[in-house]
Amino acid sequence: MLVGSIEAGGTKFVCAVGDEEYNIVDSHHFPTTDPDTTLSKVIDYFQQFKISALGVASFGPLDLDKKSANFGSIMASPKLDWRNIPIYQILKDRLHIPIFLTTDVNGSAYGEYIIGRLRGQKLNSLVYYTIGTGVGAGIIYDGKFLGDLGHPEMGHVFVKRHPNDKGFEGICHYHHDCLEGLVSGPTFEVRLGKRGEDVSLNDPVWDVMAYYMAQALMQSTMTLRPSKFVLGGSVVNDTFLKKVRQQYKLLINDYISLPSLEDYIVRPLVENNGSATIGNFALAIKQSQQE
Amino acid sequence: MLVGSIEAGGTKFVCAVGDEEYNIVDSHHFPTTDPDTTLSKVIDYFQQFKISALGVASFGPLDLDKKSANFGSIMASPKLDWRNIPIYQILKDRLHIPIFLTTDVNGSAYGEYIIGRLRGQKLNSLVYYTIGTGVGAGIIYDGKFLGDLGHPEMGHVFVKRHPNDKGFEGICHYHHDCLEGLVSGPTFEVRLGKRGEDVSLNDPVWDVMAYYMAQALMQSTMTLRPSKFVLGGSVVNDTFLKKVRQQYKLLINDYISLPSLEDYIVRPLVENNGSATIGNFALAIKQSQQE
Numbered sequence: 001m002l003v004g005s006i007e008a009g010g011t012k013f014v015c016a017v018g019d020e021e022y023n024i025v026d027s028h029h030f031p032t033t034d035p036d037t038t039l040s041k042v043i044d045y046f047q048q049f050k051i052s053a054l055g056v057a058s059f060g061p062l063d064l065d066k067k068s069a070n071f072g073s074i075m076a077s078p079k080l081d082w083r084n085i086p087i088y089q090i091l092k093d094r095l096h097i098p099i100f101l102t103t104d105v106n107g108s109a110y111g112e113y114i115i116g117r118l119r120g121q122k123l124n125s126l127v128y129y130t131i132g133t134g135v136g137a138g139i140i141y142d143g144k145f146l147g148d149l150g151h152p153e154m155g156h157v158f159v160k161r162h163p164n165d166k167g168f169e170g171i172c173h174y175h176h177d178c179l180e181g182l183v184s185g186p187t188f189e190v191r192l193g194k195r196g197e198d199v200s201l202n203d204p205v206w207d208v209m210a211y212y213m214a215q216a217l218m219q220s221t222m223t224l225r226p227s228k229f230v231l232g233g234s235v236v237n238d239t240f241l242k243k244v245r246q247q248y249k250l251l252i253n254d255y256i257s258l259p260s261l262e263d264y265i266v267r268p269l270v271e272n273n274g275s276a277t278i279g280n281f282a283l284a285i286k287q288s289q290q291e
Numbered sequence: 292m293l294v295g296s297i298e299a300g301g302t303k304f305v306c307a308v309g310d311e312e313y314n315i316v317d318s319h320h321f322p323t324t325d326p327d328t329t330l331s332k333v334i335d336y337f338q339q340f341k342i343s344a345l346g347v348a349s350f351g352p353l354d355l356d357k358k359s360a361n362f363g364s365i366m367a368s369p370k371l372d373w374r375n376i377p378i379y380q381i382l383k384d385r386l387h388i389p390i391f392l393t394t395d396v397n398g399s400a401y402g403e404y405i406i407g408r409l410r411g412q413k414l415n416s417l418v419y420y421t422i423g424t425g426v427g428a429g430i431i432y433d434g435k436f437l438g439d440l441g442h443p444e445m446g447h448v449f450v451k452r453h454p455n456d457k458g459f460e461g462i463c464h465y466h467h468d469c470l471e472g473l474v475s476g477p478t479f480e481v482r483l484g485k486r487g488e489d490v491s492l493n494d495p496v497w498d499v500m501a502y503y504m505a506q507a508l509m510q511s512t513m514t515l516r517p518s519k520f521v522l523g524g525s526v527v528n529d530t531f532l533k534k535v536r537q538q539y540k541l542l543i544n545d546y547i548s549l550p551s552l553e554d555y556i557v558r559p560l561v562e563n564n565g566s567a568t569i570g571n572f573a574l575a576i577k578q579s580q581q582e
Contacts, residue, residue, distance in 0.1 A: 061547070125439040139514070141439070146432070148416040149516040149550070156546055157510045160449040160468070174546045177451070219448045219510050223430070225440040255447055255465040256352070259440070 003288070004051040005280030006042060007104060008032070008058035008087070010079060010133070013042055017049045018281040022114075025049075027277075035085045043094045053098040053288035055280030057107025058087060064102065064151055072101055100287040102138075103151050104276065105130050108268070109138030110145075111279030112230045115269045125226040128275075129154070129216065132233035135180040139224065146224075155180035159215040165208045179216050183209045185235050201239040209235075210243035217244065217265065218251050225256075229265045232275065236267060294579070295342040296571030297333060298395060299323070299349035299378070301370060301424070304333055308340045309572040313405075316340075318568075326376045334385045344389040344579035346571030348398025349378060355393065355442055363392055391578040393429075394442050395567065396421050399559070400429030401436075402570030403521045406560045416517040419566075420445070420507065423524035426471040430515065437515075446471035450506040456499045470507050474500045476526050492530040500526075501534035508535065508556065509542050516547075520556045523566065532558060 002025060007014040009032065016027040026049065030041045046054065059077065063070040072088025088101045102110075109128035116123045125141045135155030139146040146152065156178045170177030171190055181187070188196040191205060199205060217229055231241060245261040258264065268275045293316060298305040300323065307318040317340065321332045337345065350368065354361040363379025379392045393401075400419035407414050416432045426446030430437040437443065447469045461468030462481055472478070479487040482496060490496060508520055522532060536552040549555065559566045 137514075141432075141437070146514070147516050148432070148518055150547060152516070153513045153547060155513075157513050158451040158506045158542070160451060174544045175542070215449045220514065222444045222446075222448050223428075223437070223511065223514055225438050225443065227439055251449070251466070253465045256441060256444060 001285075001288070002049055002051045003281050003284035004046050004049070004054040005107075005277045005284065006054065006056045006058070006091075007107065007276045007280070008056060009104065010059055013038055014277070015042055015045050016277045016280075017046070017051060018277070020285060022278045022281045024277065032079075034081050035087075035090075039087070039090055043091065046095060051095075051097060051284075053284035053291075054091065054095060054100070055107065055282070055284035055287070056087070056091065056099060056101045057104045057276045057280055058101065060103050060151070061153075062101065062103060062151065064147070065149075098284070098287040098291040100280075100283040102145060102283065103136070105136040106138035106145050106151065107276035107279040107283070108232055108273075109140050109230070109275075109279065110283055111270055111275035111277065112268055113140045113279075114282045115275075115278060116228065119269070121228070123227045125224060126228045126230065127217075127220050127224065127226045128230045128232065129213070130233035131183055131213070131231065131235040132185050135184050135233075137220075139220075139226070141224065141226075154216065154220070155184070157216065157219060159212045162208045162211045164204065179212060182212050183235065185233075196235060201237065206240050206243055207247075210240060210247045213240075213244045214247035214251055217248050221252070221256075228263075230268055230275075231265065232268045232273065238267070241265065241267060292576075292579075293340055293342045294572050294575035295337050295340070295345040296398075296568045296575070297345065297347045297349070297382075298398065298567045298571070299347060300395065301350055304329055305568070306333055306336050307568045307571075308337070308342060309568070311576060313569045313572045315568065323370075325372050326378075326381075330378070330381055334382065337386060342386075342388060342575075344575035344582075345382065345386060345391070346398065346573070346575035346578070347378070347382065347390060347392045348395045348567045348571055349392065351394050351442070352444075353392065353394060353442065355438070356440075389575070389578040389582040391571075391574040393436060393574065394427065396427040397429035397436050397442065398567035398570040398574070399523055399564075400431050400521070400566075400570065401574055402561055402566035402568065403559055404431045404570075405573045406566075406569060407519065410560070412519070414518045416515060417519045417521065418508075418511050418515065418517045419521045419523065420504070421524035422474055422504070422522065422526040423476050426475050426524075428511075430511075430517070432515065432517075445507065445511070446475070448507065448510060450503045453499045453502045455495065470503060473503050474526065476524075487526060492528065497531050497534055498538075501531060501538045504531075504535045505538035505542055508539050512543070512547070519554075521559055521566075522556065523559045523564065527558060529558070532556065 005016040014029045073086045137154035170181030172181030296307040305320045364377045428445035461472030463472030
């Protein structure tokens with residue numbers, strides 16, 4: 001059996017075909033232009049293969065409520081062309097196969113959960129944060145995605161401000177200094193006047209950002225007590241991760257007992273941002289078993 | 292069938308006997324002294340009735356991991372006498388009936404969930420915050436309590452500080468200005484030199500506290516997107532709740548669509564802090580069906 005994966009992102013649609021053991025058989029990506037052009041190319045691509053099911057991890061926000069009239073649509077996206085595009089239904093009408101649609105970061109979370117379990121990790125739950133152009137998070141709990149009235153939006157929470165960062169207003173258009181407004185990739189340009197890849201690992205900005213991310217992880221910890229945290233996205237590097245763990249330990253201050261943080265707060269197991277592809281394959285297989 | 296309820300609190304153990312429709316048949320409370328004396332009285336009380344199962348909502352922290360050697364024990368409690376007391380096992384060994392043990396606030400959360408559903412509310416999930424001597428929260432999601440490596444401790448999260456409250460250091464022994472350190476009942480004495488019941492509803496402290504609680508609700512919203520929030524505990528009054536709703540709306544700033552806040556962020560349906568008793572009865576009934 002072959003299955004398909006789409007990672008629908010703001011700049012490109014990464015498409016892949018895989019087997020039941022999550023090996024990538026073929027892959028291709030298409031620039032994200034207007035919905036008609038982009039989705040036509042994607043559909044043409046998958047029609048070359050006999051895929052049995054498709055997993056789609058898409059930018060959003062998405063309406064994922066199966067009882068909603070808008071189920072499977074992209075909602076109030078900053079990408080105006082894509083607003084109200086019923087991505088699930090368009091793909092379903094053309095491909096006629098079981099499709100599982102979720103958020104981009106949920107796809108990555110699921111990939112890390114599946115691979116972690118395959119490697120023998122005891123994971124009943126997992127929280128995946130991506131820190132890149134924006135900040136998002138996905139939560140797996142007992143094998144399912146959390147989110148009742150909608151999917152998580154954990155980039156948009158407030159945190160206690162760092163004493164050395166009080167002058168920075170934050171860049172979130174909705175909330176100014178929410179987590180995304182303080183630690184997403186574009187903050188480097190605003191705080192320091194240079195791109196993230198040009199910022200030295202010795203720059204004190206990493207301490208400030210680690211302080212904020214550690215608070216976000218502490219919020220998730222105190223809420224869910226998850227089995228594991230995975231931090232992905234272009235902003236994350238080993239130096240930053242180490243600082244996040246240090247700040248997290250300081251902030252929690254032994255209030256609860258914690259696993260060894262080196263194994264608890266980690267980078268993705270799947271390299272090169274490939275978690276979502278594996279997650280989508282696994283979700284496609286699961287969906288094909290249910291339909 | 293009769294079932295029992297214990298709300299094990301820091302100052303008293305509230306015991307009740309109820310029927311399958313959650314009517315209270317009898318109730319009694321005992322002061323919380325040393326574990327032997329307190330639990331003996333509680334056991335003697337329940338032995339007067341032919342109860343088939345017991346729900347226990349206890350102060351903690353509790354070890355609720357069924358695979359743990361300490362399952363059912365009170366762990367690092369500030370009440371030193373009660374540390375490492377295996378409350379579940381002591382009750383089980385003497386009463387020989389199915390027992391469900393959970394945190395105090397989980398008991399209240401479950402009561403509100405059960406009564407809400409009986410009244411026809413569509414609740415797939417519910418978050419209950421109690422704001423009193425401390426701040427705690429319980430989460431029901433798909434009929435179960437959330438919490439993987441342990442139960443929630445959502446009083447101990449950080450929030451963005453209010454500009455008019457920067458001089459206040461907070462009173463949490465572990466975290467200083469975490470949520471509990473900023474909005475629990477004993478903060479009135481430290482901030483204003485008087486007890487909460489003597490603080491005017493016009494005092495600006497309510498705006499400061501509402502700003503912090505609204506952030507806590509926003510964190511939970513962005514994580515879980517729950518069906519409903521219930522705010523209980525001695526600090527909560529209608530004026531405060533109204534301010535929490537206003538701040539919450541301002542902070543979220545239409546980033547996600549929300550239900551009508553008057554029905555979304557509410558005080559308990561069960562009056563006089565009775566939610567936990569109902570919740571415990573319901574959990575006892577559920578447990579008796581499973582054993």
